[in-house]
Amino acid sequence: MLDRRFHRAAIARLLKSFQAVAILGARQIGKTTLARDVAADFGGRARMFDLETDRDLRLLQQPEAVLAPLRGLVVIDEVQRLPSLFPPLRPLLDRRPLPARFLLLGSASPAVTARGSESLAGRLAYHELDGFGLDEVGPDRWRRLWLRGGFPRSFTARSDAASSEWRQAFVKTYLERDVLDAGLGMPPAELRRFWQMLAHWHGQRWNASEFARAFGTSESTVRRWLENLEGFYAIRLLRPWHASIAKRQVKTPKVYIRDCGMLHALLSVTSAAELRERPQVGASFEGFVIEQAIHASGAQPHEAYHWATPQGAELDLLLVRGRRRVGIEVKCTEAPVLTASMQIAMKDLALQKLWVVHQGSLRFTMRAGIEALPVNQLQELRGALASGEGH
Ligand SMILES: Nc1ncnc2c1ncn2[C@@H]1O[C@H](COP(=O)(O)OP(=O)(O)OP(=O)(O)O)[C@@H](O)[C@H]1O
Ligand SMILES: [Mg+2]
Incomplete structure (x- = not known):
């Protein structure tokens, strides 16, 4: 496994200043693997959802109820499958003190599928993951x-x-x-x-x-x-x-x-x-x-x-x-x-x-x-x- 230390550090940095970070990049470029590493740095306080699975897709139809109690880091993979998730995230990101930060992963740029992400303006930072350097x-x-x-x-x-x-x-x-x-x-x-x-x-x-x-x-x-x-x-x-x-x-x-x-x-x-x-x-x-x-x-x-x-x-x-x-x-x-x-x-x-x-x-x-x-x-x-x- 090649260590993507530079990306990991950049994401950790962004997570300190933003309530949510989106890792965007091509299919199969290593987003989920990287997110697992970032989550590991949060110890046991990370929860991962994968919108490619029916179970998580169904769960997150009620985002406030499911996400509000979580603490630490919440990872939501394949966000492009559920663009309607963005607006309800906003009040969750505006809580003070903030009980959880969010890491969103997607394989298409906001311009293509994540309409609605503008509702998180100022709260969401983007990190583009490219191939190995x-x-x-x-x-x-x-x-x-x-x-x-x-x-x-x-x-x-x-x-x-x-x-x-x-x-x-x-x-x-x-x-x-x-x-x-x-x-x-x-x-x-x-x-x-x-x-x-x-x-x-x-x-x-x-x-x-x-x-x-x-x-x-x-x-x-x-x-x-x-x-x-x-x-x-x-x-x-x-x-x-x-x-x-x-x-x-x-x-x-x-x-x-x-x-x-x-x-x-x-x-x-x-x-x-x-x-x-x-x-x-x-x-x-x-x-x-x-x-x-x-x-x-x-x-x-x-x-x-x-x-x-x-x-x-x-x-x-x-x-x-x-x-x-x-x-x-x-x-x-x-x-x-x-x-x-x-x-x-x-x-x-x-x-x-x-x-x-x-x-x-x-x-x-x-x-x-x-x-x-x-x-x-x-x-x-x-x-x-x-x-x-x-x-
Ligand atoms: N740093 C790495 N070193 C070696 N192999 C890696 C690394 N990161 C990812 N891989 C391998 O590349 C493949 C794709 O990785 P991963 O599933 O993390 O990508 P992804 O961007 O989430 O893909 P998808 O968009 O299809 O969900 C996996 O087989 C994974 O084991
Ligand atoms: Mg993935």
């Missing part, structure tokens, strides 16, 4: 993490083939079922094809008209499908950053299959050797580093952007917090070289630092402020967004 698996295992992705069962499988089989099954058993169950108006036959097209589109700018044409439907429909998949943590939409400079800048988001292991499953890539031969290898590495950089820096989704100009200057990832602006450029090579695009990004975006992440083992300064960073040293980005930080 390099800090958790050990930075020298980056090649395995890249090929298999960060889902615990996939990463820890006994072989690459077993890992790949798990991911293939995961897409069918969980993802497709959940997306379809949510009744978001996506025709089942189209879902698989939509996935596949997104996998081939990985790392490119979203193009609603191409997708609409391919599926014989409207642009607003394919955009809704895209946002649904984002809501299930299946894809990442990297929004464009717009700097206040005279130049024109690209205004479309970039699309990534969030977990690189899932990308490889959709592309039927099962081994490192196969991955190297594919035309998508560069885009795959780019997506991998982007997720890991976001994980390592602790950036929130609204702090991560891409940037590009129609003239061809671009930056793979821009992390923004307050006045901090840190760039990450990804190179699928062991010997990165300084490019004009990097220097333009540095200047136009007024970056404090530009990291050029690569597959080699050398860390060196390419030019003032621009530093080549081996992928297995990505943990350097921890603290990169803290204000007053030197790098």
Whole structure:
């Protein structure tokens, strides 16, 4: 069992300042396991409900009666099954002194299913659980993490083939079922094809008209499908950053299959050797580093952007917090070289630092402020967004 110490500490911290914390993340990413660990830290004073079971679903039809007497920590798993639970939680969270705090777990973003969660504004904090990070698996295992992705069962499988089989099954058993169950108006036959097209589109700018044409439907429909998949943590939409400079800048988001292991499953890539031969290898590495950089820096989704100009200057990832602006450029090579695009990004975006992440083992300064960073040293980005930080 890999220790997810960083997540555990973050949740424990949030539980001190909020009456309720929601752990949100993809199916099978490890939410229930993490919640059990957090509950263990509460000693015997934790009670778990699982809304995937009929018994607990029925019990929580009367939330005040069932929950009011409990003390310590109350964990409610699969909250997306019962959005009507949110409003009655509010008076329970407003009791003084507070007899119990709540930990809610869900596999879809509030935008998709947890309507009603706004009734808990100010009382409920969100913690997004992502796949394993390099800090958790050990930075020298980056090649395995890249090929298999960060889902615990996939990463820890006994072989690459077993890992790949798990991911293939995961897409069918969980993802497709959940997306379809949510009744978001996506025709089942189209879902698989939509996935596949997104996998081939990985790392490119979203193009609603191409997708609409391919599926014989409207642009607003394919955009809704895209946002649904984002809501299930299946894809990442990297929004464009717009700097206040005279130049024109690209205004479309970039699309990534969030977990690189899932990308490889959709592309039927099962081994490192196969991955190297594919035309998508560069885009795959780019997506991998982007997720890991976001994980390592602790950036929130609204702090991560891409940037590009129609003239061809671009930056793979821009992390923004307050006045901090840190760039990450990804190179699928062991010997990165300084490019004009990097220097333009540095200047136009007024970056404090530009990291050029690569597959080699050398860390060196390419030019003032621009530093080549081996992928297995990505943990350097921890603290990169803290204000007053030197790098
Ligand atoms: N830290 C970990 N180390 C190793 N394996 C893990 C870890 N966390 C979870 N797993 C394994 O991954 C699988 C999924 O974990 P878990 O059930 O906690 O995920 P979940 O997010 O609650 O999934 P679901 O959304 O389907 O309920 C389980 O088989 C679990 O044993
Ligand atoms: Mg679970």
